[in-house]
Amino acid sequence: MRRSRLAVLAAVTGLLALTACSAATPQDTAPGAAGSTSAPASSGGGSRVVTVLAAASLTEPFTALATAYEQQHPGVTVALSFGSSTTLAQQIAEGAPADVYASAGESALAMLPADAAADGGREVVARNTVEIAVPPDNPGSVSSLADLADPDLDVVLCAETVPCGAAADQVLAKAGVTPHVVSREIDVKATLTKVTLGEADAAMVYHSDVVSAGADVEGVEVPAADNVVLTYPLLWFSKDRDVAGFARFVASPQGTAALTKAGFLAP
Amino acid sequence: MGRARARSAGWSRAVLLVPAALGVGLVVLPLLGLLLRTEWGAFAAHLAAPVVWPAIRLSLVTTLVTVALCAVLGTPLAWLLSRADGRAATWLRAVLTVPVVLPPVVGGVALLMAYGRRGVVGAPLFEAFGLRLPFTPSAVVLAQVFVSLPFFVLAVEGAMRAVDGRYDAVAATLGASPLRIFVRVALPLAAPGIASGAALAWARALGEFGATITFAGNFAGRTQTAPLAVYVALQNDPQAALALSIAMLAVSLLVLGLLRGRWMR
Numbered sequence: 001m002r003r004s005r006l007a008v009l010a011a012v013t014g015l016l017a018l019t020a021c022s023a024a025t026p027q028d029t030a031p032g033a034a035g036s037t038s039a040p041a042s043s044g045g046g047s048r049v050v051t052v053l054a055a056a057s058l059t060e061p062f063t064a065l066a067t068a069y070e071q072q073h074p075g076v077t078v079a080l081s082f083g084s085s086t087t088l089a090q091q092i093a094e095g096a097p098a099d100v101y102a103s104a105g106e107s108a109l110a111m112l113p114a115d116a117a118a119d120g121g122r123e124v125v126a127r128n129t130v131e132i133a134v135p136p137d138n139p140g141s142v143s144s145l146a147d148l149a150d151p152d153l154d155v156v157l158c159a160e161t162v163p164c165g166a167a168a169d170q171v172l173a174k175a176g177v178t179p180h181v182v183s184r185e186i187d188v189k190a191t192l193t194k195v196t197l198g199e200a201d202a203a204m205v206y207h208s209d210v211v212s213a214g215a216d217v218e219g220v221e222v223p224a225a226d227n228v229v230l231t232y233p234l235l236w237f238s239k240d241r242d243v244a245g246f247a248r249f250v251a252s253p254q255g256t257a258a259l260t261k262a263g264f265l266a267p
Numbered sequence: 268m269g270r271a272r273a274r275s276a277g278w279s280r281a282v283l284l285v286p287a288a289l290g291v292g293l294v295v296l297p298l299l300g301l302l303l304r305t306e307w308g309a310f311a312a313h314l315a316a317p318v319v320w321p322a323i324r325l326s327l328v329t330t331l332v333t334v335a336l337c338a339v340l341g342t343p344l345a346w347l348l349s350r351a352d353g354r355a356a357t358w359l360r361a362v363l364t365v366p367v368v369l370p371p372v373v374g375g376v377a378l379l380m381a382y383g384r385r386g387v388v389g390a391p392l393f394e395a396f397g398l399r400l401p402f403t404p405s406a407v408v409l410a411q412v413f414v415s416l417p418f419f420v421l422a423v424e425g426a427m428r429a430v431d432g433r434y435d436a437v438a439a440t441l442g443a444s445p446l447r448i449f450v451r452v453a454l455p456l457a458a459p460g461i462a463s464g465a466a467l468a469w470a471r472a473l474g475e476f477g478a479t480i481t482f483a484g485n486f487a488g489r490t491q492t493a494p495l496a497v498y499v500a501l502q503n504d505p506q507a508a509l510a511l512s513i514a515m516l517a518v519s520l521l522v523l524g525l526l527r528g529r530w531m532r
Contacts, residue, residue: 067282082501086502087501122336154399157504159485161503162502181488182489183483183484183486184485184486184487185401185485186485197379197383198385199384
């Protein structure tokens with residue numbers, strides 16, 4: 001009797017441990033997954049891996065740029081990992097393997113060691129502005145920042161700790177609007193998803209996210225007087241041929257073209 | 268001869284000891300890391316960070332409601348399952364086990380598809396009553412019940428199976444109704460199993476992250492439970508995140524200690 005109870009308990013405890021392992025978000029697991037594939041990119045011979053950690057808002061253009069770079073440079077694999085700039089910067093500071101880091105805004109860079117890019121380099125590759133995203137039929141009839149204060153609307157923002165959340169707070173403060181916020185999501189893509197799923201009436205994301213979401217959302221522009229412009233610095237951490245090569249490729253006219261196509265402003 | 272045997276015994280013990288020690292290290296090292304990297308001098312100050320207390324309070328309230336719901340709904344379910352042997356019971360048991368093996372984020376998506384504003388149940392609720400479940404503390408509880416009820420039912424069903432069926436039979440011949448048998452025979456005999464099931468369900472609910480952030484969102488004081496607060500605080504105030512982690516570790520150890528003392532030895 002006692003033994004069988006113990007056995008059940010042991011089995012259930014085992015399963016508990018199992019699910020606890022999987023209790024991570026995609027944002028959380030992705031960098032680890034990238035880390036496991038990336039021995040420091042060795043120059044020459046065999047398959048070379050360039051590990052790129054990039055802000056969630058860069059998902060679409062960086063995926064396209066990585067594919068293009070791999071095609072132009074056979075033998076090079078660009079391993080991409082996307083998340084909030086803050087989380088990624090923290091992971092790099094804690095020793096996560098990274099060759100290239102692209103941040104939304106400059107604020108997350110403060111978490112990196114001051115000499116992080118001393119061996120590599122740094123260049124601004126894009127700029128972005130804040131925009132309101134609403135579901136395609138705009139069920140909340142949102143047409144301006146002021147509408148977000150309506151208590152009947154569910155507004156979702158990025159967390160205060162990540163660049164898109166800080167930018168949204170800045171814009172709302174400039175406009176003097178206190179929105180009816182129901183959730184502060186962990187990065188800009190999670191924030192946008194709440195709108196594409198129709199769970200939120202409005203979210204404040206980047207203009208580029210509205211562009212890349214296509215027909216899944218509608219954008220409501222924020223007037224320039226209330227808006228902020230974020231720069232996207234790209235940092236690379238070594239002189240390695242492939243690492244510097246990919247970084248220069250992103251900063252090249254071809255890279256800028258891919259970024260502006262995805263809704264970013266040219267640097 | 269004897270020496271050779273002793274040597275081979277020593278060698279074979281080492282073969283077992285090395286992987287065992289590595290296993291211990293894999294579990295203990297991260298916990299030690301948590302303890303060693305915490306700035307103990309400022310621990311109290313970090314615990315006072317504004318994100319900490321609302322998150323702990325929300326976690327305590329929602330997990331206690333979750334455990335109560337598990338007990339009220341799960342105990343009768345476990346009892347019925349423990350006395351059912353048909354194919355339907357087997358299938359039901361399998362279905363109830365799904366959340367145990369399902370990644371919690373997937374559970375959160377499933378909850379949105381059911382109770383979200385466009386969900387199977389959520390859409391009619393929203394249209395009829397303007398009721399919105401996502402982004403509310405109720406959503407936090409729903410997510411926790413979804414992931415922890417199966418643990419509770421599995422544990423309690425095991426305990427109830429161990430209750431000798433002859434007791435129910437005798438009670439029935441003495442004229443006791445099924446409800447009376449459940450209350451007077453099954454509940455007292457399975458009480459330790461129910462308690463350990465409740466503790467397991469509570470621990471699972473306390474650690475819930477994926478389903479909660481997907482379905483209930485993340486808003487301080489309303490849906491930001493302690494694990495969510497740890498994740499967010501790690502981005503701008505790592506020491507507050509560590510302090511909150513230590514607090515959760517302490518609570519978990521306390522529960523584990525109670526479990527060992529009372530029901531597992």
